[in-house]
Amino acid sequence: MNLIEKILARASGRKSVSPGDVVVANVDTLLLHDLSGYLTARVFENEVKRPMRYPDRVVMVFDHHFSPPSEERAQMLEENRAFARRHGIHLFDCGSGNIHHVGVRHGFVRPGTIVVGSDSHTPVHGTLGCFAAGLGNNSHAAMVMPFGKAWFRVPETIQIKLYGSQRPGVVPRDVALWLTGQIGEGGAVYKALHFDGTFIKNLDVWDRWLFPLITIDVGGKCGFIEPDEKTIDFVRRITDRHFDVVHSDEGTDYAEVREYDISELEPQVAASPTLGNVKPVCEFVGKPIQWAELGGHGGGRLEDIRQAAEILKGRRIDPRVKFNIVPSSRQVFAEALREGLVDILFEAGCTWFPPSTGSNQAINMGAMADTEAMISTHARNFPGRNGSPKAMMYLGSAYTVAASALNGQITDPRQYLV
Amino acid sequence: MVGGTCIKFGDNINTDVIIPGRYLVSIDPVELAEHAFEPLGEDVQTRLRKSQVVVAGYNFGCGSAREQAASCLIGAGIQAVVAKSFARVFFRNSINTGLLAIQCAEAVDAIEDGGEVWIDPQRGIVTSGNRQFAFEPYPENIRRILDAGGLLSYVSKYVLAARR
Numbered sequence: 001m002n003l004i005e006k007i008l009a010r011a012s013g014r015k016s017v018s019p020g021d022v023v024v025a026n027v028d029t030l031l032l033h034d035l036s037g038y039l040t041a042r043v044f045e046n047e048v049k050r051p052m053r054y055p056d057r058v059v060m061v062f063d064h065h066f067s068p069p070s071e072e073r074a075q076m077l078e079e080n081r082a083f084a085r086r087h088g089i090h091l092f093d094c095g096s097g098n099i100h101h102v103g104v105r106h107g108f109v110r111p112g113t114i115v116v117g118s119d120s121h122t123p124v125h126g127t128l129g130c131f132a133a134g135l136g137n138n139s140h141a142a143m144v145m146p147f148g149k150a151w152f153r154v155p156e157t158i159q160i161k162l163y164g165s166q167r168p169g170v171v172p173r174d175v176a177l178w179l180t181g182q183i184g185e186g187g188a189v190y191k192a193l194h195f196d197g198t199f200i201k202n203l204d205v206w207d208r209w210l211f212p213l214i215t216i217d218v219g220g221k222c223g224f225i226e227p228d229e230k231t232i233d234f235v236r237r238i239t240d241r242h243f244d245v246v247h248s249d250e251g252t253d254y255a256e257v258r259e260y261d262i263s264e265l266e267p268q269v270a271a272s273p274t275l276g277n278v279k280p281v282c283e284f285v286g287k288p289i290q291w292a293e294l295g296g297h298g299g300g301r302l303e304d305i306r307q308a309a310e311i312l313k314g315r316r317i318d319p320r321v322k323f324n325i326v327p328s329s330r331q332v333f334a335e336a337l338r339e340g341l342v343d344i345l346f347e348a349g350c351t352w353f354p355p356s357t358g359s360n361q362a363i364n365m366g367a368m369a370d371t372e373a374m375i376s377t378h379a380r381n382f383p384g385r386n387g388s389p390k391a392m393m394y395l396g397s398a399y400t401v402a403a404s405a406l407n408g409q410i411t412d413p414r415q416y417l418v
Numbered sequence: 419m420v421g422g423t424c425i426k427f428g429d430n431i432n433t434d435v436i437i438p439g440r441y442l443v444s445i446d447p448v449e450l451a452e453h454a455f456e457p458l459g460e461d462v463q464t465r466l467r468k469s470q471v472v473v474a475g476y477n478f479g480c481g482s483a484r485e486q487a488a489s490c491l492i493g494a495g496i497q498a499v500v501a502k503s504f505a506r507v508f509f510r511n512s513i514n515t516g517l518l519a520i521q522c523a524e525a526v527d528a529i530e531d532g533g534e535v536w537i538d539p540q541r542g543i544v545t546s547g548n549r550q551f552a553f554e555p556y557p558e559n560i561r562r563i564l565d566a567g568g569l570l571s572y573v574s575k576y577v578l579a580a581r582r
Contacts, residue, residue, distance in 0.1 A: 022559050036484070039445050047570055076443065120483035120507060136485030136511040137445070142573045151559075185430050186477030190506045219477055221506050274430060361439040382434045382481060389457050 002157055002248040003224055004192045007131040010246070011114050019156040019255070027057065029108045030144050031117035033099045034062040035363070036137060038076050040118060041083040043141035050146040057148065058089035059108050061099040064363040066356035068094075073364075097329030097355035098297060100124050105329050107239025111227045112246040116140070116150055121297045121379055123215040127208050128235060129227030129245060134216060155190055155221045156255035160211075161197035164263035169414035171307065172203060173298070173377065173397040176210040177268040180217055181278035182260060189219035191255065194248075199262055200225060205234045206301050213298060213379060217275045267413060270395040272381045281400055284410040287392075291374035292317075292405040293366060294398055295326030295358020299377025302332050304398035309341045311402035311416045312348035318408035323350040323401075324365065326358035350405075362386045375404045420497040420518065421536035421545075422470030424529060425462070429475035433482040433508070437490045445486065447493030454490040466494050471535045473526055474501040479508025488512045488519075498537050500544055502526050513560055516568035520544060525551035539564075 001009065001016060009017045011025035032040055037060045044052075052058065060080060068074035077094070084091035092102050099119055103109050111129035116122060118137055125132035135150060143150050160183070166175065195211040208225050215223035225231070227245050235243065270278040271287075294304045305325065317323050325345055327333040333355055336342050342352060359366020360378060367387030368374060374386060374393050381393040394410060403413035434457070441453045455462050466472075472491060478501040479487055488511040491499065498518035512519035520537055525544040528551065529535055536545040542555040556564065566572035 022557065035439075035442055038443065039485075042445060043570070048573075072443075118483050118485075120481065122483075134483040134507050136483055136488075136507065136514055138485060138514040138569045139510070142514075142569045146573075147577075185480060186503065186505070189477060189503050190509075216483075216507075217480075219480060219505055274432070276430075363439075380481070382432050384434050384438055384457050 002194065002252045003129060003226065003246050004131050004157060004222060005154060006246050007112060007114060008152060008154055017154045019154050021154045022151060023154060024149050024151050025114055026148055027116050027144050027150050028113035029103065029115045030058045030140060031099055031103050031108070031115065031119065031122060032058070032060045032140070033119055034060070034064050034077060034080060036118035038080055040137045040140045041080065043137055044145050045083070048141050048146055052087040052089065052145050054148045055088040058145065059092070059103060060084055060089060061092040061096055061102045062094045063097065063099045063102070063357040064361065066094050066354035066364065069364040095330070095354045095356070097327065097332070098300065098357040100297065101328040104128070105238060105331055107241055110235055110239065110241060110243035111231060112244045116144060120216045121213060123220065123222045124209060124213045126212040126215070126222050126224035127205065128231055129224060131222055133222050155192040157192040157194055158188055159194045159196055159254040159257045161257065161259045162195070162199035162262055163197045163259070164199060164261040166262060166265065169399060169417045170265050170267055171397045171399060172207040172210050174265060174268045175199070175262050176214050177270050177278050177395060178265055179211070179260065180214045180270070180275045183218040183258070185217060185274055185276045186219040191220050193220045193223040194254070195223060195225050201228070205230055206303055210298070217379070267397060267400050269400065269410065270381055272393045273383050275381060281396065281410065281412045284394065285412055287373065287394070287410045288408060289373045289375045289394065289404055289410060290320060290322065291366070291368065291372060292321055292323040292401050293326065293358055293374060293376040293378070294401060295324065295353070296360040296376060296378030297357060298379035299398070300326045300328035300332065300358060302335050304377050305332070305336050305341050305345070306339070307398035308402040309344045311399060311413060312350070312406070313344050315348055315406060317349040317405040320408050321405045323405040324353050324358070325350050326353040327355045330355050359386055375401050375410060377401060419536055419538050420470070422497070422534065423468060424471040424473045424531070424533055424535045425465050425469040426473040426529060426531035427475065430477045430480055431474055432480050433484050433487040436479065436487040437484065442484055442486055445489070447489040449493070450486050450490035451493030454494050470495060470497050471537070472496050472499040473529050473535065474499065475526065476502045478504050480505035483507045485511045485515060488515045488517045492517050500525055500529070500535060500537065513563050514569040516564060518564065520553055522551050522553040
């Protein structure tokens with residue numbers, strides 16, 4: 001069995017499982033954000049009406065609101081707080097950071113565990129050797145909250161082997177954007193994706209993170225990276241809580257193996273309407289942008305902020321561009337401050353926003369008029385997610401975002417990296 | 419047997435198209451239905467409300483995990499979605515909310531937009547005009563959730579009842 005099958009077997013009290021089996025498994029962590037958590041809470045209290053079985057496993061993070069923009073939204077957050085108090089679940093209020101980063105940085109994500117959440121990017125936690133999948137409200141309200149369980153169909157697994165080394169100016173996010181196009185939206189529907197190969201093994205944890213992150217956007221159920229010393233050190237530095245690392249058996253079978261050499265890649269950009277619309281940056285050079293952002297489920301890591309600072313140090317962004325920096329957690333902001341990055345980017349004309357999930361779905365920032373365009377490190381570029389369905393969203397690396405902000409148009413960052 | 423008039427879409431219809439994020443504070447299927455497919459314009463919305471079946475290409479319901487993408491269709495009077503394939507969270511949410519989600523690529527190719535489509539979930543047959551197409555019926559444990567009308571009613575009907 002591979003790691004996913006072993007975790008599902010153990011959590012459902014079976015000796016073994018095979019793809020296609022439907023199992024009912026114990027869940028270790030449930031991650032809710034301020035929007036989905038509100039709905040789940042209402043279904044749980046109004047329809048299920050049972051006690052919260054394991055409140056210590058349930059985590060709610062206010063990440064789409066770093067501060068409520070309206071009375072209606074303020075009321076919603078107040079109801080969430082009251083729900084958290086009534087049931088004794090963990091609450092991370094406005095300003096804590098993005099749901100997934102908060103979950104990891106507070107030790108709720110540990111190797112060998114099952115993590116579920118109603119955010120579709122929940123599979124990102126496979127980075128740490130978990131089985132992690134996005135579910136809907138009813139799954140959480142009807143099974144996870146009252147019983148600590150959820151039903152799962154055991155997926156077939158595809159191995160994605162990446163090898164080669166990047167050209168200068170090309171970063172792991174470029175590889176992840178490109179890989180989304182290679183696998184294709186819907187190219188791995190219902191599958192588990194094992195991200196593997198020398199390229200993945202050589203990355204640090206926060207760069208590995210960008211790969212399981214794409215799982216949902218190629219249709220996958222979960223993605224994972226085999227845990228190694230880096231993974232274990234990373235989690236040990238965060239939490240004292242016990243965990244059992246699970247490894248895949250030697251020589252497990254895959255439904256399919258796909259290999260990719262990333263050595264020839266150029267910086268990539270994915271333009272609206274979908275993530276599959278990804279091309280080398282040269283094909284978009286010159287497209288005007290008025291907004292730039294490091295944020296969303298994909299961005300705002302310390303690595304992104306360092307890249308932007310590398311390009312913008314001693315320079316000023318185009319006066320027509322608004323470049324918003326959204327740290328993915330409070331820890332990231334503190335580290336950026338210590339490294340002097342806050343000052344460098346402030347002097348370059350950027351605006352620092354509170355730790356949150358940024359303008360993902362434009363809940364309290366980042367809406368655009370139909371004539372506007374943004375380049376960002378977000379995870380999605382679907383029309384209408386940031387205001388007008390006519391507004392354009394381009395996704396790129398933090399290097400490409402920063403270089404484009406300098407010029408008010410999409411720019412190949414490599415000219416600033418020599 | 420469920421079915422009636424259909425409305426047909428292409429591939430990769432995402433959840434932001436099915437139900438835009440700004441309406442997600444609601445969980446009332448009828449309220450949500452007013453905004454179903456809003457980004458595609460009023461003509462599509464009017465046709466949706468007069469249809470009983472949604473027909474789509476590959477990867478229907480990709481994107482966000484929002485359960486309202488399934489429940490808004492129920493609120494609009496849709497009884498089944500027939501697609502070439504489904505995004506898995508949408509498929510799961512359909513079962514958990516009691517909406518029939520049928521994977522049958524051959525049927526999708528044959529069905530014309532606005533035509534009549536009938537589905538027999540027990541026997542696993544989609545009928546369009548005088549043509550019939552077979553699909554793999556649901557496994558027993560999934561079918562029981564659907565028959566109960568979704569996961570909430572399934573749990574209260576079977577799981578909780580068994581404990582009493």
